[in-house]
Amino acid sequence: xxxxxxxxxxxxxxxxxxxxxxxxxxxxxxxxxxxxxxxxxxxxxxxxxxxxxxxxxxxxxxxxxxxxxxxxxxxxxxxxxxxxxxxxxxxxxxxxxxxxxxxxxxxxxxxxxxxxxxxxxxxxxxxxxxxxxxxxxxxxxxxxxxxxxxxxxxxxxxxxxxxxxxxxxxxxxxxxxxxxxxxxxxxxxxxxxxxxxxxxxxxxxxxxxxxxxxxxxxxxxxxxxxxxxxxxxxxxxxxxxxxxxxxxxxxxxxxxxxxx
Amino acid sequence: xxxxxxxxxxxxxxxxxxxxxxxxxxxxxxxxxxxxxxxxxxxxxxxxxxxxxxxxxxxxxxxxxxxxxxxxxxxxxxxxxxxxxxxxxxxxxxxxxxxxxxxxxxxxxxxxxxxxxxxxxxxxxxxxxxxxxxx
Numbered sequence: 001x002x003x004x005x006x007x008x009x010x011x012x013x014x015x016x017x018x019x020x021x022x023x024x025x026x027x028x029x030x031x032x033x034x035x036x037x038x039x040x041x042x043x044x045x046x047x048x049x050x051x052x053x054x055x056x057x058x059x060x061x062x063x064x065x066x067x068x069x070x071x072x073x074x075x076x077x078x079x080x081x082x083x084x085x086x087x088x089x090x091x092x093x094x095x096x097x098x099x100x101x102x103x104x105x106x107x108x109x110x111x112x113x114x115x116x117x118x119x120x121x122x123x124x125x126x127x128x129x130x131x132x133x134x135x136x137x138x139x140x141x142x143x144x145x146x147x148x149x150x151x152x153x154x155x156x157x158x159x160x161x162x163x164x165x166x167x168x169x170x171x172x173x174x175x176x177x178x179x180x181x182x183x184x185x186x187x188x189x190x191x192x193x194x195x196x197x198x199x200x201x202x203x204x205x206x207x208x209x210x211x212x213x214x215x216x217x218x219x220x221x222x223x224x225x226x227x228x229x230x231x232x233x234x235x236x237x238x239x240x241x242x243x244x245x246x247x248x249x250x251x252x253x254x255x256x257x258x259x260x
Numbered sequence: 261x262x263x264x265x266x267x268x269x270x271x272x273x274x275x276x277x278x279x280x281x282x283x284x285x286x287x288x289x290x291x292x293x294x295x296x297x298x299x300x301x302x303x304x305x306x307x308x309x310x311x312x313x314x315x316x317x318x319x320x321x322x323x324x325x326x327x328x329x330x331x332x333x334x335x336x337x338x339x340x341x342x343x344x345x346x347x348x349x350x351x352x353x354x355x356x357x358x359x360x361x362x363x364x365x366x367x368x369x370x371x372x373x374x375x376x377x378x379x380x381x382x383x384x385x386x387x388x389x390x391x392x393x394x395x
């Protein structure tokens with residue numbers, strides 16, 4: 001009788017231990033994903049409040065899209081205190097976490113080293129993360145859309161340099177080469193809307209309130225608009241590289257004309 | 261409380277939509293985006309070229325401009341430009357200076373193709389100068 005009871009107890013204990021081990025293993029992945037989303041949300045907040053540097057170059061030759069080369073880099077590094085996580089959601093089945101982080105600050109030393117009075121304004125940014133590479137594409141597209149929105153905002157507010165070598169023949173323009181360069185520091189950019197279109201493309205609607213900007217920075221921005229709004233886009237699939245490869249590849253024997 | 265539950269529900273909905281809908285590789289891709297960007301660059305470039313005076317019929321136009329986008333409309337400030345006419349060089353312009361000196365303005369008049377009016381005649385030793393004849 002006693003042996004039977006001990007056996008039952010051992011079985012129950014083993015089952016409990018097994019359950020605990022399983023939940024610990026699942027919890028680790030969940031924690032890692034949520035933590036990643038938290039870090040990404042903090043980075044986005046830092047970009048909004050502290051600011052970020054945007055560097056972008058584009059070039060295109062003979063107006064052929066496959067000759068296009070474009071890159072945008074962003075950089076930020078700063079200290080942000082008092083970050084709160086307003087919303088944390090984890091989808092266990094898909095292993096995707098969403099975090100909304102907020103910060104309310106009176107003052108901050110921004111990316112340019114200037115101390116700015118934020119007047120207790122609350123900044124809010126969202127980020128998604130996953131530990132599963134198969135789920136990463138929509139999230140990467142969203143970040144690409146965010147970066148594109150920063151670039152668009154910089155193009156509106158600061159502008160860019162356009163270098164062009166244009167050939168004119170019989171009064172007709174034939175552009176040979178166009179290059180653009182952009183280097184800007186952005187602060188106080190806010191994400192107003194984001195999402196994915198039915199075709200999978202991500203979009204981010206970003207704004208910069210020029211009135212708030214003037215109040216906080218004490219410096220106006222040229223132009224009559226009160227709010228500058230832009231929309232950045234990001235794709236999940238790279239068919240451009242495929243088209244580029246196709247354009248660069250020499251004609252195959254099947255497609256090449258036979259030599260008479 | 262209700263607000264927070266609504267928020268969580270909407271977040272879950274977003275996550276579900278995000279993860280449940282698989283990407284459609286045939287449509288959702290970056291080539292369209294690049295093509296739109298190239299069209300935009302072409303449009304800005306054409307507007308900038310259009311601001312340059314006295315474009316040559318044949319030649320190359322090189323310039324550097326600062327562009328600020330005002331919504332869809334570019335605001336262009338030409339900073340440097342150099343115009344090369346096929347078969348000859350036009351003096352280059354520096355910063356914010358026009359280097360174009362292609363021709364004088366066209367005036368309407370009657371041209372009389374006689375010996376005395378021809379430039380060749382004028383240059384011939386002993387030839388009659390048009391100006392002298394007209395005096």
